[in-house]
Amino acid sequence: KLSGKNLTGNIPSDLTKLSGLVELWLDGNSLTGPIPDFTGCVDLKIIHLENNHLTGGLPSSLVDLPNLRKLYVQNNMLSGTVPSTLLDKNLVLNYTGNVNLRKDRSEGSHNKIIIGSSFGAAILLIATIASCVLLYKGKKKYPKQDQLKHAMPAQRLVSSLSNAATEAAHCCTLSEIEDATRNFEKKIGSGGFGVVYYGEFKDGKEIAVKVLTSNSFQGKREFSNEVTLLSRIHHRNLVQFLGYSQEEGKSILVYEFMHNGT
Template sequence: VMYIYVKRCLYIRIISKLSGKNLTGTIPVEFTKLDGLVELWLDNNSLSGSIPDFSGCPNLKKIHLEDNKLTGGLPSSLADLSNLRELYVQNNLLSGKVPPGLLNKDLVFNYTGNTGLRNEGNGGKHKGVVIGLSVGAAVLLLIAAIISFLIMSKRKKNSSKQGKFQHGFHAQKLTSSLSDTATEAAHYFPLFEIEEATKNFEKKIGSGGFGVVYYGILKDGREIAVKILTNDSFQGKREFSNEVSLLSRIHHRNLVQFLGYCQEDGKSILVYEFMHNGTLKEHLYGPLTHGRVINWIKRLEIAEDSAKGIEYLHTGCVPSIIHRDLKTSNILLDKNTRAKVSDFGLSKLAVDGASHVSSIVRGTVGYLDPEYYISQQLTDKSDVYSFGVILLELISGQEAISNENFGSNCRNIVQWAKLHIESGDIQGIIDPSLHDYDIQSMWKIAEKALMCVQPHGSMRPSISEVIKEIQDALAIEKGAENVREASSDEISRHSVHSSLNLGSLDIGASEHYLSIDDDSIAGPIAR
């Protein structure tokens, strides 16, 4: 399958449809000959063998090979790819030393989760470099302190320009990394630039407990979502800095991209990519539902996308991250209706795999893990509970909490769905607007959703197990869809022949006739 795919895309620039396809075997050497290739996405598969030499792909900017079973070392030739900006190889079985050229390169580089992969120095020469850098860093820090003092003394006089001077220092302080060596800084947007992009915060597109969101367009044409945080969102500048540091080191195709921040004139602002199709909530039971029903296959794809974003937070980040406020309004859809998880304002780092204990329980009613609410002990299984509620919403098209839809004695979707599912009445909870679905896939998701909302975290599956079940349900649905399409085509074929036969009868002795070969009638086309 991989070989056939390569043969069909000799001039392709982006290979992104092979993520999460349960692919096995080695990375085809043919990929290394695609000199026009810019992005390669082979993440979340079961690929084995070593990483090939990509020297034949000089235009490569992004390589995503994370979450596979790749072995061997990291090719030093990767450092010679001048355009490379992202290299993700975490959670494989790689070993050996990390090439120094990659560590010195300006790129987002994640190699965590490879227990045999080491970052080692190069003997005395390396030590000399470290000492030299240390002395240089000390001098730079002294210079930076003097410049910082001079800037602060002129703050009132040059307040309109201060953002430009400050952002360099902010970026240095907020530098964070996904590993001991791979670092990157959050981009600083001066306030005047944000005001210009949003036309002085003219178009409001959302609001929540942490602030108001506005639409904007940057000078380079990028559309952005600008979130102005409420004053009580963070306890102070230090907490805001920690949040920006956290956001700047998270990169995944199923997480809304964080672009930068601003902190001026008493405002704390976060800037994200703009998601054109709004929230999942709006599509399930909001203003976008009228005449635009999301079919069951698309709902499963949205569930898979969202779960993969959560899985990255839980297993792809070191230390792992717990979202803590998963809900349908925090799942956003892009131009192609692909889902991304948003709003990490409530996320928390899980230190050394331990659970997070907090005196303040945060979350949203209806999605909140009851065990977390009682014990105040936050784990990744708290996110799994919330995701189980989302799965029930995808099946039913109902909100998590309702005073009307669940009967007189029930306000909670979990309690309502559990009664129906455990009694075998799954039809009682399926969204009536859904058509053309396989009941087997519906049962799979319903049963897994009930496992997710078990009262005790230890009884719930991991988010990775949930993804596997969603993918199985998708396979069932796509198989059923192909059968339906084949049946439809067969009916159409018979209709054509019937029409032709009737036509010949009507023509009678006429000299005009129509001839048609079976080969000229198109058969079912594989999706």
């Protein structure tokens, strides 16, 4: 595995000549250029190329790999349309986070395709449901509470949703996050939710900083709900939520950095 090794440049052409290659893990690097032709690797079953800076289209030659079962190319800079022949192939395919890469609308539905969605999108969906329940209960118990929420600053709005939850999550200052990320120097991912940066606290703890794109009142409501929900979720298979910040118009979530995560 070559995940998270800070590799740069194009994907080495020598890799395409390894006929016995079964799994390819190059995720979490800074690789650039197009995805090469892997048809020489007939035994290839799993390809991880996510979280790089790859450009160009998604090669239709990938459909010629007879044993390919999983293909992860999310959070790159790929463009064009996903080949219809690849969509018809029975495999797990994740190409989210590539703004200019999309499925050909003329192809109709492909029931055999499993398109993975990002963890952030799933959390926002759950948060929306949870917030509806919380707001409904709040309105029944405190009819005038909604008016007070509108008058509160964004950061106090987070606390009002769940004091216990936000006490568990650390409220970071913007200056702390700017120091940890060296003023948002290293971008490691992006998507419809925003941009993710790499950082490191003074104690050496590595972090992933997600800066949300929406700054509207609705966006702040969703941010507050997400902080509340993430503060309550603790599971060994989920990335640890460390804290949040909402200053100078920026809504920021701080997670533990996972070298082999996506």
